[in-house]
Amino acid sequence: MRSIFWDIDVMRKLGTFDIPFTGLQIGTHHYQYNIDKTFFDNFEFSEISKSDINIDLDLEKQSSLMILHFSINGEVEVMCDTCGDDFMLPVSFKDRIIVKFGNEEIDQSDEIWVIPHHEHQINVAELIYEFVHLALPVRRVHSEGECNEEVISNLNKLESHPIEQSDPRWDKLKKIKKDLK
Numbered sequence: 001m002r003s004i005f006w007d008i009d010v011m012r013k014l015g016t017f018d019i020p021f022t023g024l025q026i027g028t029h030h031y032q033y034n035i036d037k038t039f040f041d042n043f044e045f046s047e048i049s050k051s052d053i054n055i056d057l058d059l060e061k062q063s064s065l066m067i068l069h070f071s072i073n074g075e076v077e078v079m080c081d082t083c084g085d086d087f088m089l090p091v092s093f094k095d096r097i098i099v100k101f102g103n104e105e106i107d108q109s110d111e112i113w114v115i116p117h118h119e120h121q122i123n124v125a126e127l128i129y130e131f132v133h134l135a136l137p138v139r140r141v142h143s144e145g146e147c148n149e150e151v152i153s154n155l156n157k158l159e160s161h162p163i164e165q166s167d168p169r170w171d172k173l174k175k176i177k178k179d180l181k
């Protein structure tokens with residue numbers, strides 16, 4: 001089930017993401033947003049700080065439902081899994097969601113967003129937030145050859161010369177062995 005937690009304060013601040021749909025003609029309507037750090041600051045658990053992302057939204061209004069086509073393109077600052085430096089990772093993601101009227105408890109799913117019959121507008125901020133996070137790959141690494149060279153050469157040194165482990169129990173045994181000779 002889609003976890004839409006409508007935080008009223010957040011949604012008020014993100015009013016630019018409101019789409020009043022009652023007056024819209026049947027057909028496709030285009031919306032464009034650019035989001036950066038200030039957008040993600042509204043969400044308590046966001047792992048994104050720096051970003052520059054364009055969102056193209058095509059809202060396809062039909063007589064009884066709406067289909068929202070999201071296209072997300074831009075870059076997000078993440079930490080490299082290999083060298084630990086922050087870098088801007090390009091992201092590109094497409095997804096769609098169907099908005100329909102009905103009973104949220106029964107019909108809601110990952111692909112369907114159910115809104116009450118009396119509703120006259122939707123706010124897409126939270127969807128955008130979710131999609132950007134979905135766009136982030138699990139493994140985040142610099143492009144070939146762009147890692148922090150110093151960190152990489154230190155890592156290589158560690159691999160070829162593992163630090164000799166000293167274990168106090170073995171040290172004691174070694175001493176006993178020596179004393180026995």
Ligand SMILES: [Zn+2]
Binds near residue numbers: 080082142146147
């Ligand atoms: Zn790296």
